[in-house]
Structure formats: structure tokens, C-alpha cells
Amino acid sequence: EAQVTQNPRYLITVTGKKLTVTCSQNMNHEYMSWYRQDPGLGLRQIYYSMNVEVTDKGDVPEGYKVSRKEKRNFPLILESPSPNQTSLYFCASNPGQGIYEQYFGPGTRLTVT
Amino acid sequence: ILNVEQSPQSLHVQEGDSTNFTCSFPSSNFYALHWYRWETAKSPEALFVMTLNGDEKKKGRISATLNTKEGYSYLYIKGSQPEDSATYLCAFIDNAGNMLTFGGGTRLMVKP
Numbered sequence: 001e002a003q004v005t006q007n008p009r010y011l012i013t014v015t016g017k018k019l020t021v022t023c024s025q026n027m028n029h030e031y032m033s034w035y036r037q038d039p040g041l042g043l044r045q046i047y048y049s050m051n052v053e054v055t056d057k058g059d060v061p062e063g064y065k066v067s068r069k070e071k072r073n074f075p076l077i078l079e080s081p082s083p084n085q086t087s088l089y090f091c092a093s094n095p096g097q098g099i100y101e102q103y104f105g106p107g108t109r110l111t112v113t
Numbered sequence: 114i115l116n117v118e119q120s121p122q123s124l125h126v127q128e129g130d131s132t133n134f135t136c137s138f139p140s141s142n143f144y145a146l147h148w149y150r151w152e153t154a155k156s157p158e159a160l161f162v163m164t165l166n167g168d169e170k171k172k173g174r175i176s177a178t179l180n181t182k183e184g185y186s187y188l189y190i191k192g193s194q195p196e197d198s199a200t201y202l203c204a205f206i207d208n209a210g211n212m213l214t215f216g217g218g219t220r221l222m223v224k225p
Contacts, residue, residue: 033213035215040217041217042202042215042216042217042218043157043202043204043215044215045212045213045214045215048212058212059212059214090156090157097206097212098144098145098164098206099145099162099164100162101147101159101162102147102149102157102159102204102213103159104156104157104158105156106155106156107156
């Protein structure tokens, strides 16, 4: 089954404790993105990657890192999480940007205390 | 940051009503517009990708139109059903082609 998977689905952590949210897709898509969703603010893009080893900042990259060492994986790293990073996070992939629809993962709900 | 706005923010209709809502986006540097349907506790799912001025797309009872010159798209739902209850998101891509900018969404609730 074609899908985007994310882990963990739920995470409660404390300020400053490094964490990684994994994202994997099995559709051989070149393009992958991370979004955060906050009430009243809609979906905002954090980082995107156009291919292996090619990443770029979205609208809200501060406090996040990403890497794209393999085509299928695009982990989101929070080196020192803070409470303002409490949010619902979505990973997405598509064959290329622009005219191709995005396929979203199931979401990761992160709480930083 | 590009300004993509959706209206209304929320909408309550009765089963069987037809409804429509709007996505406004910058009219310059247009590349593509996406519509997504997002049910509670699920992930957004694509409805349409629109690229040409005057485009009309249809999927069952849902259709969309696009006006790139004036910077808006309409989403129509004919004969709303309770299962249409969801948040509908539009996303704009400019001609750099790399980033999607989402609107805030329209939350539709259809009462049986």
C-alpha cells in the first residue's frame, strides 16, 4: 500500500531534550515536506526537500533541522525543543512540486512541557 | 510569506444544502492551486490540483473553479451530506514552484 508513515504518533517530552520524528514514504517520491498545524494558523511549512541531499527552509524553520540521506526518509529533528514547538506535525511527499498533489502522513502530536 | 485566505472560516449547513467557499491568493506569479479535504483525526487528502485560468474540476458532488487573473478559487459542494463535514484547505504555489502556502481552511459542518 502506498503510504507515508510517521513515528511516533504521539510524544510528550520536556524542554531541551533532543528528539527526532521519523518520516518514510514508499512511493519513490522526490519531494518531501514537513508542516506544523496550530489552531488559527493553518498548515505552515517547516522544511522541504526536492531530492536526496537537497533541503530548504519553509516558512517556519527556526528550531528544526532535517536531513535527506535517502530518498524514502526525511526525519525532523528538534535539537532543543521548547514549549512553543508543541503542535501537530505532518510529513508529506509527492513526485515533484507544483502540479502534483501531496500525500500526507498520519501526523505526530508533540507536547513539550 | 504569501497571503492565502479562505472564507468563511466555518460554515454550518443542513443536509441537502449546496454550499461554496472561497480561496484568495496572490494573482501574480501563479503556478498552481491545490484543494485538500481534512477530516478530524485524519490526514489531509487531495481533492484537486488546478493550474490553468478558467480551470474547472469535478469529483462527484464537489467541484472547483479557478481565476488566476483575479486570484481566487471557489469550491462547491452540491447537496451536502454529513460525511462532507471536514475542513477544506487550499494551497497556493508560486512560479518558483517549491513551496506550498496553505490558507487557514474552511470548516464545514453538515447537520443531518
